[in-house]
Amino acid sequence: MKIYSTYSVKIKHYNHIFKDTVSVYRKAVDFLINVCLDEWDNIFEIKGNLLQQQYVERCVHTTKDNPTPIYDFDTKFYKMPSYMRRGAINEAIGKVLSYKSNLANWKENPIGNRPSTPKAGYVFPSMYRTVMYNQIEDYVAQVKVYIHNTWDWITIDLRKSDMNYIYRRCKNRKQCAPTLQKRGKEWFLDFPFEENIKLTDTSIYEQTILAVDLGINTAATISVMRPDGTILGRHFCKLPKEIDSLTHSINRIKKAQQHGNYKTPRLWARTKGINHDISVKTANYIMDIAVLYNADIIVFEYLDKNCKVRGSKKQKLKMWRSQEVQSMVTKKAHRLGMRISRVCAWGTSKLAYDGSGRVLRGKDGDFNTYELCKFQNGKIYNCDLSASYNIGARYFIRETLKSLNESSRLRIEAKVPQCSKRSTCTFSTLVNLNAELMSLAG
Structure with missing residues (x-):
């Protein structure tokens, strides 16, 4: 079986610089939730998460082969990194799917209030490697954030004790893309790890x-x-x-x-x-x-x-x-x-x-x-x-x-x-x- 665990690493010296990044990401998720609600009949007929994500992306993103998308996403969220956009699409599809499921259950047994329309809420972006996150040294990394009205790289220092714990305890586990998180007044990178465990099969x-x-x-x-x-x-x-x-x-x-x-x-x-x-x-x-x-x-x-x-x-x-x-x-x-x-x-x-x-x-x-x-x-x-x-x-x-x-x-x-x-x-x-x-x- 697969086991997932998460370890938080504190980002040193920065307190406010990530607020705009999270704000833009949440606004993008809210925009995409409305898109998914409008296009849900077409999305629901598509089988597979990747194909659903590609369909929504064609509806909102301008490319050479898709010059006139149905929704004007790129103008409102100019130069948003592609991996962050796709992460926001997956987040929006998941929230709408949960809302539709709860709504169907409520219609069958209308107890309590009707489920409310989904919102982005307190979601945080994933910092995908090479395009959003790069590890420069053992305790130094680069992340792409929204700063000065554009998306640019900044260098961050990671707490040494947190990284040493990961190097010592998690070296045999598969490291996934970290997530930017805020707890209290401090910011963290949450590193998820995946490992395969074989459970006992004794008679x-x-x-x-x-x-x-x-x-x-x-x-x-x-x-x-x-x-x-x-x-x-x-x-x-x-x-x-x-x-x-x-x-x-x-x-x-x-x-x-x-x-x-x-x-x-x-x-x-x-x-x-x-x-x-x-x-x-x-x-x-x-x-x-x-x-x-x-x-x-x-x-x-x-x-x-x-x-x-x-x-x-x-x-x-x-x-x-x-x-x-x-x-x-x-x-x-x-x-x-x-x-x-x-x-x-x-x-x-x-x-x-x-x-x-x-x-x-x-x-x-x-x-x-x-x-x-x-x-x-x-x-x-x-x-x-x-x-x-x-x-x-x-x-x-x-x-x-x-x-x-x-x-x-x-x-x-x-x-x-x-x-x-x-x-x-x-x-x-x-x-x-x-x-x-x-x-x-x-």
């Missing part, structure tokens, strides 16, 4: 997986499992210092709101920063364990957080950055050739891993914490650890049944009926499944 019967249960109190509970149910390791990522700091920061916001100060951007910025730090440390911990055991797959729960949250713990759930942790782990794992999988999250914590039924947590089990639970048979166990067993078991059950032919699968489901309903599978189901597979093989 299901030989895989080692990390079953990860993401939690609020315990950041991550990890069980390293084999297909036969063997547990190679159990690991807990607890960040008490960070959790206390987050709680203290939230309490400061509450106190400010109690005194009528509802706009607290600095306090919220600090809170979000602490929360992001928790996500980063959790993702790094998971990847360290994955590398330690040379795991093939990292298995998460499929956590849908789009529903409305109710109850006394709703603020903790809203602040829970489970999606961000999964996203960071996915990017890191793919770079190392590991795969990511997700299983049904229903009942992984409610059902005991030994198949004894629902567990008792908190006050129901006479505990002061939700970390512990009591099984129906009286056994006391760590609830998150039990959930991680169930997560790994559901992955192996699903993949094992998929690898069997129809007759074998039906025979297994007749012997182990719990396999047929994935939302109630537990670790004990995997043990029973492996026992039946052994009997069939014998």
Whole structure:
């Protein structure tokens, strides 16, 4: 698979010289959006992005073979570099395509406001090599910008630490055309990199997986499992210092709101920063364990957080950055050739891993914490650890049944009926499944 990553390099000494370039580019995109809206019936019939771009370019650009285009683009945007013009055309086609798609969906189900006409918005131009960007030295480059009412080259200095990072870490990756970006009052060149990664293709019967249960109190509970149910390791990522700091920061916001100060951007910025730090440390911990055991797959729960949250713990759930942790782990794992999988999250914590039924947590089990639970048979166990067993078991059950032919699968489901309903599978189901597979093989 292909992985894309972007690294920003700060441009030194310049603050305002790029404003006109970005302004001209955005005006060109707005002009081309109107062209695409007028010509959309013809553009939509053309198959292929390159052919669509060529059609729009013939409508706006004067050449020897096309002396009288339909739209007067060249007069309004005199001597715009050809690659920047084509980049603006592609940007306009993409925005109009998205608008038409949203409009069609709205007409089928008219809920909410009608989609608004697309605008250029905060787009930035790509600095294509040789025509827009040239690397002169290791830390010096030339870019073509709109200056003094014309397009001309200027020399820029790039921050040494940023370029050294690229030379050291990205030398084996394919470098694509950089994009001019503004963040705050400073300007950057964002360098995209492309790399081809071959993901692991280990058989299901030989895989080692990390079953990860993401939690609020315990950041991550990890069980390293084999297909036969063997547990190679159990690991807990607890960040008490960070959790206390987050709680203290939230309490400061509450106190400010109690005194009528509802706009607290600095306090919220600090809170979000602490929360992001928790996500980063959790993702790094998971990847360290994955590398330690040379795991093939990292298995998460499929956590849908789009529903409305109710109850006394709703603020903790809203602040829970489970999606961000999964996203960071996915990017890191793919770079190392590991795969990511997700299983049904229903009942992984409610059902005991030994198949004894629902567990008792908190006050129901006479505990002061939700970390512990009591099984129906009286056994006391760590609830998150039990959930991680169930997560790994559901992955192996699903993949094992998929690898069997129809007759074998039906025979297994007749012997182990719990396999047929994935939302109630537990670790004990995997043990029973492996026992039946052994009997069939014998």
